[in-house]
Amino acid sequence: xxxxRLKPLILWLLKRIYRIECxxxxxxxxxxxxxxxxxxxxxxxxxxxxxTIVLLAALLPGVEGKIAKMIIPxxxxxxxxxxxxxxxxxxxxxxxxxxxxxxxxEREKGIYPPxxxxxxxxxxxxxxxxxxxxxxxxxxxxxxGHRTExxxxxxxxxxxxxxxxxxxxxxxxxxxxxxxxxxxxxxxRLINPGKCFTIHFxxxxxxxxxxxxxxxxxxxxxxxIMREISQLIAT
Numbered sequence: 214x215x216x217x218r219l220k221p222l223i224l225w226l227l228k229r230i231y232r233i234e235c236x237x238x239x240x241x242x243x244x245x246x247x248x249x250x251x252x253x254x255x256x257x258x259x260x261x262x263x264x265t266i267v268l269l270a271a272l273l274p275g276v277e278g279k280i281a282k283m284i285i286p287x288x289x290x291x292x293x294x295x296x297x298x299x300x301x302x303x304x305x306x307x308x309x310x311x312x313x314x315x316x317x318x319e320r321e322k323g324i325y326p327p328x329x330x331x332x333x334x335x336x337x338x339x340x341x342x343x344x345x346x347x348x349x350x351x352x353x354x355x356x357x358g359h360r361t362e363x364x365x366x367x368x369x370x371x372x373x374x375x376x377x378x379x380x381x382x383x384x385x386x387x388x389x390x391x392x393x394x395x396x397x398x399x400x401x402r403l404i405n406p407g408k409c410f411t412i413h414f415x416x417x418x419x420x421x422x423x424x425x426x427x428x429x430x431x432x433x434x435x436x437x438i439m440r441e442i443s444q445l446i447a448t
Contacts, residue, residue, distance in 0.1 A: 219306045220273070227270040230406050231263075237414035237445075241275040244390055247417060248279040251386030252350035254376055256438050258366055258446065259355035260396050262296055263404045268353070268394065269307055271412040281349030284340050286314040286372070288359075289325065289333060309353070312337045317358050317370050341376060345385045352376065356435050360402050366443055369435030377420045377434055389423055391415035391438055393445030413445035 227233075235241070244253060257268055265285065273280075285304075291297040292313045304311045314337055315330045344350035354376070356369035380387040393413035400408060418426075418441075420434075427437040 220308065223303070223306055224270055224273060227266060231267050231270065232407075232409035233267060233271050234409065234411045235271050235275075235414070236411060237416075238275070240390070240414040240416050241272070243417050244388075244414070245276045245279050247388050248276060248281075248349045248351070250348060251388065252345045252347060252352075253417075254345075254352045254354060254373070254380075254387060254389050255392055256354055256356050256373060256389060256442065257392040258394055258439075258442050259357050259360050260394055261360060261400060261402050261405060263406075264394050264396070264410070265353065266303075266307075267410045268392065268412060269309065273307065279349055280308060280351050282310070282344045282347050283308055283351040283353065284310045284312055284337075284344055285353040286337055287311045289313040289315045290319060310340070312340055314372075342379060342383075345376070345380060345387050346383065348386075356438055362402070366439055369433070369439050371435075373435045373438060374433065377423065380420045388417040388419060389438060390417055391441035391445060393442045395446050415441055415445050 247253060255272070257264070287297070287300060292301075301311055312333075314333055315325050319325060320330060341352055344352055354373060356373040357367040358370035358372065359367070361367050377389070379385070392415060395411040395413065397405065397408035397410065423434050423437050426432070426440070427434045430437065430440065432440065
C-alpha cells in the first residue's frame with residue numbers, strides 16, 4: 214500500500230491512542246498559508262519518546278497537502294535500538310525523514326569518533342539546507358537537544374542558531390514557529406498511550422524578529438525561542 218494511503222489511517226490510530234488538545238489553531242492556519250510561499254522551522258520542547266508523533270498527529274491535519282519535505286534530527290544513540298527502528302519505519306509513512314545526529318552530551322564524552330560525528334553533521338546540514346530553500350519545507354526541531362528529566366525547559370543547543378544563520382545568509386523565506394507541548398500529569402519519558410497532551414502552536418516569527426527579541430531581553434536567539442515556548446506552556 215502506498216504511504217500516502219496509510220497516513221490517514223495512522224493519524225486516525227494516533228488520535229485514539231492519545232488524547233490530543235490543540236491551542237493556537239489560528240497560528241496553524243498561518244503556517245499553512247506560509248508553506249505556500251516558504252519553509253518553516255518548528256521548535257518544540259522535548260519531553261518523551263512519543264511527543265513527536267503526538268505533535269505530528271496535531272500538525273499534519275491542519276497543514277494537509279502543504280508540506281513538500283519534512284525532516285527531524287534523531288539521536289544516534291537510539292538509532293539501532295527498538296524505538297529507533299520503530300521511528301525509522303513509521304516516520305516515512307507520515308512524510309517525515311529521520312536523520313541521525315550525535316547529541317551534545319555524547320560529543321562531550323567522546324562516545325563517537327570525530328569523523329563519524331562530522332559525517333552525520335554534514336549529512337544533516339545538506340538535508341536541512343535543501344529543506345529550508347524548498348517551498349513547503351519543514352524542519353522539526355527540539356532546541357534543547359534531548360528529553361528533559363525535570364519537566365522544566367532546558368537550555369537550547371547550537372543547532373537552532375546555526376539554522377537561523379543559514380536562513381539569514383541565504384535569504385530563505387523561512388519562519389520559526391514555537392510549539393509548546395504540555396504533558397499529562399505523571400507522564401513517562403518513554404511512551405504515554407492513553408494520556409492527554411496539549412499542543413500549543415505559537416505565532417510565526419522571522420529570523421530577524423527572533424534576533425530583535427533576543428536583543429530586547431538580552432538573550433541568545435535560541436534562548437529567545439525557548440522563552441516563547443515557555444510562555445506557550447504557561448497558558
